[in-house]
Amino acid sequence: MRHPLAHALRWSAVGVLTAGLMCTGLTASAVAAPGSPPDPALSTPGLPPPAPASPPAPASTTADGLALTPPMGFNNWNSTHCRAEFNETMVEGIADLLVAKGLKDAGYRYVNLDDCWALPERDADGRLVPDPVRFPHGIKAVADYVHGKGLKLGIYTSAGTKTCDTAGFPGALGHESSDARQFADWGVDYLKYDNCNNQGQDARQRYTAMRDALRATGRPIVYSICEWGQNRPWEWAPALGQLWRTTGDIGDSWGSMLSILKKNLPLAAYAGPGHWNDPDMLEVGNGGMTDTEYRTHFSMWSMMAAPLLVGSDLRKGSQATFDILGNREVIAVDQDPLGRQGTVVSSSGGRWVVVKPMKDGSRVVALFNETGGAQRIATDASALGLPGTAGYTLRDLWQHRGYNTAGTVAATVPAHGTVLLRVTADRRWAAHPPAVEPGLDGDPLAVAGRTVPLTSTAADLGRTTARQVSVSLSGPEGWTVRAASPRTARALRTGRTLRTSWELSAPPGTPTGSYGLTLRVDYRAPSGVRADSTLPVTATVVVPPPPGESFLSDLPWVSAANGFGPAERDRSNGESAAGDGHPLTVGGTVYAKGLGVHAESELAYYTGGACDRVTADVGVDDEKGGHGTVAFEILADGRRAAGTGVLTNTMPAAPLSADVSGAHVVRLVVTDGGDGIDSDHADWADARLRCRSAS
Ligand code: GLA
Numbered sequence: 001m002r003h004p005l006a007h008a009l010r011w012s013a014v015g016v017l018t019a020g021l022m023c024t025g026l027t028a029s030a031v032a033a034p035g036s037p038p039d040p041a042l043s044t045p046g047l048p049p050p051a052p053a054s055p056p057a058p059a060s061t062t063a064d065g066l067a068l069t070p071p072m073g074f075n076n077w078n079s080t081h082c083r084a085e086f087n088e089t090m091v092e093g094i095a096d097l098l099v100a101k102g103l104k105d106a107g108y109r110y111v112n113l114d115d116c117w118a119l120p121e122r123d124a125d126g127r128l129v130p131d132p133v134r135f136p137h138g139i140k141a142v143a144d145y146v147h148g149k150g151l152k153l154g155i156y157t158s159a160g161t162k163t164c165d166t167a168g169f170p171g172a173l174g175h176e177s178s179d180a181r182q183f184a185d186w187g188v189d190y191l192k193y194d195n196c197n198n199q200g201q202d203a204r205q206r207y208t209a210m211r212d213a214l215r216a217t218g219r220p221i222v223y224s225i226c227e228w229g230q231n232r233p234w235e236w237a238p239a240l241g242q243l244w245r246t247t248g249d250i251g252d253s254w255g256s257m258l259s260i261l262k263k264n265l266p267l268a269a270y271a272g273p274g275h276w277n278d279p280d281m282l283e284v285g286n287g288g289m290t291d292t293e294y295r296t297h298f299s300m301w302s303m304m305a306a307p308l309l310v311g312s313d314l315r316k317g318s319q320a321t322f323d324i325l326g327n328r329e330v331i332a333v334d335q336d337p338l339g340r341q342g343t344v345v346s347s348s349g350g351r352w353v354v355v356k357p358m359k360d361g362s363r364v365v366a367l368f369n370e371t372g373g374a375q376r377i378a379t380d381a382s383a384l385g386l387p388g389t390a391g392y393t394l395r396d397l398w399q400h401r402g403y404n405t406a407g408t409v410a411a412t413v414p415a416h417g418t419v420l421l422r423v424t425a426d427r428r429w430a431a432h433p434p435a436v437e438p439g440l441d442g443d444p445l446a447v448a449g450r451t452v453p454l455t456s457t458a459a460d461l462g463r464t465t466a467r468q469v470s471v472s473l474s475g476p477e478g479w480t481v482r483a484a485s486p487r488t489a490r491a492l493r494t495g496r497t498l499r500t501s502w503e504l505s506a507p508p509g510t511p512t513g514s515y516g517l518t519l520r521v522d523y524r525a526p527s528g529v530r531a532d533s534t535l536p537v538t539a540t541v542v543v544p545p546p547p548g549e550s551f552l553s554d555l556p557w558v559s560a561a562n563g564f565g566p567a568e569r570d571r572s573n574g575e576s577a578a579g580d581g582h583p584l585t586v587g588g589t590v591y592a593k594g595l596g597v598h599a600e601s602e603l604a605y606y607t608g609g610a611c612d613r614v615t616a617d618v619g620v621d622d623e624k625g626g627h628g629t630v631a632f633e634i635l636a637d638g639r640r641a642a643g644t645g646v647l648t649n650t651m652p653a654a655p656l657s658a659d660v661s662g663a664h665v666v667r668l669v670v671t672d673g674g675d676g677i678d679s680d681h682a683d684w685a686d687a688r689l690r691c692r693s694a695s
Contacts, residue, residue: 064274066242067243067273067276068273069337070306071109071110072331073111073154073190073309075112075113075154075281075310076091076112077114078250078281078282078283082115082165082167084133086114087134088142091113092142092146093315094313095145095146097314098314099149099150099151103314103326106325106328108310110189112156113142113154113155113156114192115164115165115194117130117134117139118130118131118169118170119132120169120170126175126178127178127182128157139188140185143186143188144187153187153190154189154192154222155186155192157191157193158171158193158196159195159206159210160173160195160196160197160199161173161174161199162196163194163196164195164196164197171196171197173197173198176209176210176213177216179213180213180216183221184217184219184221190221190222191214191222192224193210195230203233207233207241208240211223211240223240223241224244225237226245227245229244229245233245233246234277235270238274238275241275242274242275243275244276244278245280246260246279247280248260250280250281250311252288254288254289254293254416257296261304263279269341271305271341272340278306278307279306281310282312282325284297284298284312284321284325285312285314285321286311291324292417293416295398295418296418299366299368299397299398300354302333303342303364303420304341305336305340306334310325329422330398330420333422336356336358336359338357340357342356342364345365345383345384350369350370351367351370351375351376351413352369352377353377353379355384355385362425365379365409365423367413367421368417369415369416369417369418370416371416372561373538373559374414377412377413378409378410379410381405381425386425387425392404392405392423392426392429394421394422394423394432395423395424398420402431403432403433404434404462405423405429405435405461405463406494408461410437410461412438412440414536415538433464433523434461435460435533436458436459436461436462436466436469436531436533437461437533438519438521438535439457440456440537441454443539444517444540445540445665446504446506447541447542447544448507448509448510449505449509451480453484453503454473454502455499456500456519457497457499457500458498459496459497460493460495463494464494464526465491466491466492466531467492467523468490469490469491469521470488471483471500471521472487472520473502473504473517473518473519473537474517475504475539478507479505479506479507479517480503480504481502481503482504487500492523504539506539506541510541511541512542512556513541514538514539514540516539517538518534519537520532520533540559542606543556543606544606545610546691548690548691549690550688550691551687552603552605552616552684552687552688553593554593557604559604560602563597563599563677564576565577565598567601568597569596574596574623581621582621582623585621585683586619586621586683587622587651589617594617594684594687596682596684597682597684598670598681599671599673599682600672601668601670603667604665604667605666605667605668606665607664607691608664611660612661614658614690615655615656615658616632616655616656616684616687617653617656618647619651619652619654619683620651620681621681624681627678629647629649629674629680630670630671630680630682631644631645631646631670631673632669632670632682633669634656634666634667635666636660637663637665643656644656646674647673666689
């Protein structure tokens with residue numbers, strides 16, 4: 001359920017952490033948007049995805065031949081908003097770069113101007129006037145410039161009396177014909193038509209009026225409907241335009257991107273050539289996410305056949321940004337002429353398997369890890385809807401490498417990462433080396449100066465035998481990594497796994513935090529060709545828990561995920577900034593110590609096998625009046641050691657006591673009580689951990 005105060009800028013990452021233990025196996029459950037009808041595009045776990053879904057929408061606009069694949073290009077909004085740097089120099093500079101950096105050749109064609117290009121007032125004849133400071137030569141000159149480069153020009157206005165920016169630029173409501181005429185005369189090729197200041201008028205009528213006006217110009221203009229998914233546009237917009245926004249605005253954060261992804265995925269059946277779901281423009285390169293997260297963003301937008309509109313200022317683009325945006329193998333997924341939006345095969349514990357059928361009969365599968373720790377995600381060729389055959393070609397679209405598989409498609413995916421694989425039932429599979437999957441039995445937690453045991457695996461998923469297999473694990477400078485059992489095998493047949501025990505230690509005095517290691521498998525294909533696969537591993541250096549009884553709010557956690565804002569120490573959640581809550585209060589009782597969180601939440605503590613008990617008085621904080629329902633759970637190395645039923649805001653605090661003897665990681669979990677996370681402010685009041693002296 002959506003939080004009533006939800007807003008793009010306030011979303012924070014909701015993740016389930018997996019510190020310490022790696023989950024294998026896949027319990028699948030289909031995912032549908034709350035309140036939406038059953039989605040024919042969702043498959044039943046374990047069964048092949050359904051046959052190609054025909055769009056349930058009214059006759060679409062394919063006949064005009066526009067946007068037969070999702071539009072690609074650039075739009076300034078995400079990087080500039082209304083700031084002065086949005087001007088002719090920027091726009092033409094971006095056009096130059098699209099050409100110079102090979103992005104035009106990769107498919108990026110539209111250069112789109114967003115809000116703030118006009119003066120606030122129309123001229124005496126009711127015509128729109130370009131801002132003479134931003135666009136001293138007018139819009140026609142910009143159109144000529146980009147056309148001269150073989151690119152196309154897009155423009156923006158609103159289906160209201162004014163546009164969305166607070167400065168209030170003229171909207172096209174009541175001016176549809178003359179504004180459309182003006183755009184066509186300037187040489188505009190694309191219109192983004194927004195929804196602000198719409199005077200409460202019916203959306204379909206407003207968007208139809210502009211469709212008719214654009215048609216009347218006789219110029220082919222891609223029509224982008226931007227009413228934020230408010231009136232279920234997927235049900236009527238295919239008859240009007242080529243794309244429609246399905247959600248509110250994206251922000252440059254993991255939480256915002258994730259939330260939009262989850263809303264857009266269930267709409268797969270509505271997309272197709274000439275009519276696309278639009279989950280908003282790309283944030284890749286704007287700085288609010290890691291490169292791993294931006295690769296996930298770009299991968300999943302491509303899986304959803306979303307428009308790919310670059311939203312960062314390419315004049316400041318890093319090599320990583322160009323590498324992501326320019327990945328032609330991923331772009332080919334987005335631009336596949338079959339035009340199918342990917343659907344969810346399974347989703348459980350933050351492990352997503354999404355499949356997109358391609359025109360050549362292959363399937364692209366995204367193994368997407370929503371959680372804050374590495375997880376193994378697995379599926380197989382039949383679940384992806386591929387025919388049975390001896391072997392399949394498996395192409396890694398980020399690593400640009402080919403392997404063969406006997407049918408299993410699996411990888412350990414880093415936190416917030418996506419592995420993108422194209423699986424083909426062709427006869428050429430034997431030309432590739434077998435896929436050998438590296439794995440580890442968990443993200444290592446290490447106390448500096450002490451040895452941690454680990455087990456790595458190298459599994460042959462291929463149809464062919466891997467030969468001269470050699471596994472290595474390398475740690476940061478100064479760390480000790482020692483194999484305690486064989487790490488080589490002469491031959492690894494289909495389905496066989498080489499297990500190796502390791503001893504890892506960080507030097508005494510290593511500061512707490514995350515450190516990168518690499519697990520690598522080198523081997524040879526039957527032909528003798530060398531191959532390898534690597535797995536990045538994150539080790540966390542932790543401190544042992546103090547002996548005796550401590551307040552959990554005084555101890556460092558290994559990781560924390562929280563539904564809104566950060567988890568708080570000795571305060572209630574508050575929802576936004578750190579420290580914005582109140583004294584912890586449940587059922588009128590105020591507590592000096594404890595943890596204030598918001599469902600869905602998970603706090604992980606390192607207990608190192610040295611602690612035996614966690615106690616707390618738990619309940620819904622009083623700060624949200626009569627609202628909020630949650631359930632509490634204490635997990636000891638993944639085992640439920642204590643928990644409550646659903647608690648509501650009217651209940652007093654419930655005492656909770658968990659035996660956590662021997663556990664290395666204890667997690668405090670708060671779920672939503674089954675009714676969505678609205679107002680779910682949860683307190684672990686007076687939470688304590690009891691330990692003996694660490695061994
Ligand atoms: C709305 C749209 C955004 C952007 C702004 C411009 O918020 O959804 O994409 O165009 O308006 O003001």
